[in-house]
Amino acid sequence: MSIRIALAGNPNSGKTTLFNALTGSNQFVGNWPGVTVEKKEGRLKNHKDVVIMDLPGIYSLSPYTLEEVVTRNYLMNERPDAILNIVDGTNIERNLYLSTQLMELGIPVIMAINMMDAVEKNGDRIHLDKLSKKLGCEVVPISALKGTGIIQAAEKAIKLAEEKKATPAVHSFSPQVDSVLNRIEVKIGSQIPDEQKRFFAIKLLERDEKIEAQMKQVPDISAEIELIEAEMEDDTESIITNDRYLYISSIIKECYTKKSRGKLSNSDRIDQVITNRWLALPIFMAIMFIVYYVSVTSVGTIATDWANDGVFGDGWHLFGIEAIWIPGIPVLIENVLNAIGCAAWLQGLILDGMVAGVGAVLGFVPQMLILFAFLAFLEACGYMARVAFIMDRIFRKFGLSGKSFIPMLIGSGCGVPGIMASRTIENDRDRKMTIMTTTFIPCGAKLPIIALIAGAIFHGAWWVAPSAYFVGISAIICSGIILKKTKMFAGDTAPFVMELPSYHMPTLRNILASMWERGLSFIKKAGTIILLSTIFVWFTENFGFTNGSIGMVEDMNDSILAVIGSMLAFLFAPLGWGDWKSAVAAITGLIAKENVVGTFGILFGFGEVTENGSQIWGSLAGNMTAAAAYSFLVFNLLCAPCFAAMGAIKREMNNVKWFWIAIGYQTGLAYVVSLCIYQIVTLITTGNFGIGALVAFVLVAGLCYLIFRPYKQNQ
Amino acid sequence: MKTLRDIKCGETAKVIRLNGVGAIKRRIMDMGITKGTDVFVRKVAPLGDPIEVTVRGYELSLRKADTEMIEVE
Numbered sequence: 148m149s150i151r152i153a154l155a156g157n158p159n160s161g162k163t164t165l166f167n168a169l170t171g172s173n174q175f176v177g178n179w180p181g182v183t184v185e186k187k188e189g190r191l192k193n194h195k196d197v198v199i200m201d202l203p204g205i206y207s208l209s210p211y212t213l214e215e216v217v218t219r220n221y222l223m224n225e226r227p228d229a230i231l232n233i234v235d236g237t238n239i240e241r242n243l244y245l246s247t248q249l250m251e252l253g254i255p256v257i258m259a260i261n262m263m264d265a266v267e268k269n270g271d272r273i274h275l276d277k278l279s280k281k282l283g284c285e286v287v288p289i290s291a292l293k294g295t296g297i298i299q300a301a302e303k304a305i306k307l308a309e310e311k312k313a314t315p316a317v318h319s320f321s322p323q324v325d326s327v328l329n330r331i332e333v334k335i336g337s338q339i340p341d342e343q344k345r346f347f348a349i350k351l352l353e354r355d356e357k358i359e360a361q362m363k364q365v366p367d368i369s370a371e372i373e374l375i376e377a378e379m380e381d382d383t384e385s386i387i388t389n390d391r392y393l394y395i396s397s398i399i400k401e402c403y404t405k406k407s408r409g410k411l412s413n414s415d416r417i418d419q420v421i422t423n424r425w426l427a428l429p430i431f432m433a434i435m436f437i438v439y440y441v442s443v444t445s446v447g448t449i450a451t452d453w454a455n456d457g458v459f460g461d462g463w464h465l466f467g468i469e470a471i472w473i474p475g476i477p478v479l480i481e482n483v484l485n486a487i488g489c490a491a492w493l494q495g496l497i498l499d500g501m502v503a504g505v506g507a508v509l510g511f512v513p514q515m516l517i518l519f520a521f522l523a524f525l526e527a528c529g530y531m532a533r534v535a536f537i538m539d540r541i542f543r544k545f546g547l548s549g550k551s552f553i554p555m556l557i558g559s560g561c562g563v564p565g566i567m568a569s570r571t572i573e574n575d576r577d578r579k580m581t582i583m584t585t586t587f588i589p590c591g592a593k594l595p596i597i598a599l600i601a602g603a604i605f606h607g608a609w610w611v612a613p614s615a616y617f618v619g620i621s622a623i624i625c626s627g628i629i630l631k632k633t634k635m636f637a638g639d640t641a642p643f644v645m646e647l648p649s650y651h652m653p654t655l656r657n658i659l660a661s662m663w664e665r666g667l668s669f670i671k672k673a674g675t676i677i678l679l680s681t682i683f684v685w686f687t688e689n690f691g692f693t694n695g696s697i698g699m700v701e702d703m704n705d706s707i708l709a710v711i712g713s714m715l716a717f718l719f720a721p722l723g724w725g726d727w728k729s730a731v732a733a734i735t736g737l738i739a740k741e742n743v744v745g746t747f748g749i750l751f752g753f754g755e756v757t758e759n760g761s762q763i764w765g766s767l768a769g770n771m772t773a774a775a776a777y778s779f780l781v782f783n784l785l786c787a788p789c790f791a792a793m794g795a796i797k798r799e800m801n802n803v804k805w806f807w808i809a810i811g812y813q814t815g816l817a818y819v820v821s822l823c824i825y826q827i828v829t830l831i832t833t834g835n836f837g838i839g840a841l842v843a844f845v846l847v848a849g850l851c852y853l854i855f856r857p858y859k860q861n862q
Numbered sequence: 863m864k865t866l867r868d869i870k871c872g873e874t875a876k877v878i879r880l881n882g883v884g885a886i887k888r889r890i891m892d893m894g895i896t897k898g899t900d901v902f903v904r905k906v907a908p909l910g911d912p913i914e915v916t917v918r919g920y921e922l923s924l925r926k927a928d929t930e931m932i933e934v935e
Binding site for chain 2: 206207209211212238240241244381382384385388389392418422423424425427428532535536537539540541543642643644645646647648649
């Protein structure tokens with residue numbers, strides 16, 4: 148039987164660093180069932196039979212946030228053998244607030260005071276023996292960063308787990324509260340084991356509805372609640388919280404000697420500059436520019452081009468040296484297939500279907516790793532919290548988090564890492580909303596479509612490209628406002644009561660660990676969907692019915708995809724581009740948005756075309772009106788993104804229902820907006836009022852209603 | 863009634879009580895803003911909202927709208 152030790156503590160207490168140090172590379176990262184909260188467990192180094200469970204970083208065991216509920220349920224239902232409670236020594240007062248709650252669960256608890264080196268450096272002292280006596284649990288000093296004391300802490304936790312003796316909660320509340328709690332404990336009766344009664348009694352007293360689901364029989368304690376509320380002139384939740392903090396303050400006075408110092412800490416001095424009223428925004432923009440420039444424009448592009456055109460293309464020069472040419476994977480495989488005389492269709496399936504599909508997954512990874520390294524750095528050093536602090540004012544109006552800025556900025560380069568960047572948003576609702584809206588920003592692969600339409604239809608007019616960004620940003624803002632008011636997102640609005648942690652230098656090891664883990668999770672969770680969809684589209688593109696039998700076709704005009712396109716074309720007729728060529732182009736855009744241009748090239752019979760498709764401008768202009776072309780552009784900008792981005796959405800939503808809600812919402816919005824644009828512009832230019840224009844006005848009215856209807860607070 | 867919203871940058875105030883209900887109130891209390899605590903208003907964000915306060919020896923940010931829940935001396 149293995150021993151399970153749960154690692155619990157506040158956010159920013161060094162929990163992840165400790166977890167990494169204890170488990171090394173023996174980690175399994177997943178999600179808690181059905182929610183977007185990350186679940187990490189690992190085996191203790193040199194102790195194969197000890198499993199460490201890294202619980203979400205929380206401040207309290209209240210029933211209000213997803214992380215807290217996940218942690219509570221785990222601790223109550225799974226009952227780990229011991230809790231290793233990590234406490235930030237430099238911020239001990241608030242950290243102990245959670246500790247007192249953990250102590251009530253009736254599980255053996257050991258406390259590890261982290262950042263002891265920083266405490267000593269500040270000249271402060273924590274009297275560990277006194278603290279241990281006051282709290283009734285063993286206390287060990289550690290430095291997770293330097294790795295000191297962590298082995299001892301883990302070994303003590305194992306010993307505690309083996310003894311199976313629950314740590315009794317020795318802290319007390321005020322006499323009135325204590326006596327009420329004792330009475331509630333009696334009322335609970337024998338349905339709950341003795342060592343857990345205190346926890347249940349407190350939660351019942353706090354009117355915690357979620358605890359009632361955990362009990363067979365809920366005692367009626369309304370009289371007790373009424374009594375204590377009348378006596379203390381406050382609600383029970385406040386009474387308990389006050390009492391806890393009063394108790395902690397009394398401990399701190401005895402166990403913590405703070406060196407009186409007038410001067411500011413280093414962190415304070417950094418913060419004075421970085422979030423200065425006037426400097427904050429310029430510094431923020433400079434940092435964002437660096438992140439964008441390195442991870443999207445310069446190094447990121449080199450990495451992506453290397454992966455896509457080198458490793459999964461023709462080949463590349465090792466270290467850029469002319470003489471050393473390493474052929475790309477497709478080339479190598481092609482040579483092998485040629486050598487063994489492989490059939491043409493199989494060769495096509497392997498090279499254009501499977502290898503291209505794998506390439507589509509892996510091609511994004513190098514760029515993503517660069518971005519993840521930046522994000523890990525910004526998160527670990529404490530700046531990410533300041534991003535939310537600086538941007539909150541703007542983004543909360545659209546129901547998003549200040550941290551949504553980064554996914555959207557990155558999304559203007561590539562939506563895939565943009566969606567993955569939403570990881571940094573803690574709040575579930577804000578994160579989902581960000582995932583749903585990030586790809587509205589035109590990404591790099593959509594630029595060729597913009598260039599095609601601008602060149603072919605609008606004679607390269609200057610306003611087409613800016614208008615595409617305007618459409619994208621408006622779609623985000625309107626979606627935020629609309630979604631915020633829907634049932635799915637209404638209700639518990641996220642309290643923006645956020646800790647601004649002290650700045651500190653992260654370790655390289657932690658940054659690399661975070662980067663690697665996120666990159667791997669993209670490959671694992673998003674890879675399958677990308678690969679399968681790529682193969683599917685490849686198949687329909689290259690196979691067709693000729694002479695009554697199914698087989699490979701030379702001309703895409705004969706392919707199954709063309710048949711599907713013709714069948715779906717009627718759907719796009721109200722949008723002004725109901726011919727099958729445009730429908731097929733939009734479908735191939737799902738593999739990668741820039742394919743739209745190439746597909747038009749093939750369908751108009753030009754074969755390979757340049758990136759902006761200048762060869763087909765004439766054909767396209769003859770095929771579409773200006774209104775239809777713009778509607779086509781808007782549809783492709785807003786509709787479901789490419790398969791790689793859909794894979795990222797699926798990975799981040801971690802829920803099939805939410806994945807389809809996101810894709811459905813994006814495509815639905817794209818359809819409605821394109822339809823309105825086409826119909827209304829056509830009405831203005833031709834003056835013919837038809838059923839289409841009527842529908843468009845109804846839809847516009849509907850959208851306006853969704854945007855301007857009053858916000859109902861869902862209690 | 864004076865609330866934390868009325869406190870200027872660089873001033874400290876003592877909390878008398880918290881008004882309001884539900885998740886936000888609980889969160890504010892969980893973070894250590896309880897009856898009798900001293901709250902130092904450290905700065906205002908560049909766009910005017912939220913604010914940064916020091917409470918129980920650490921930094922916390924709060925939206926101005928939420929600071930109206932916190933009644934001070």
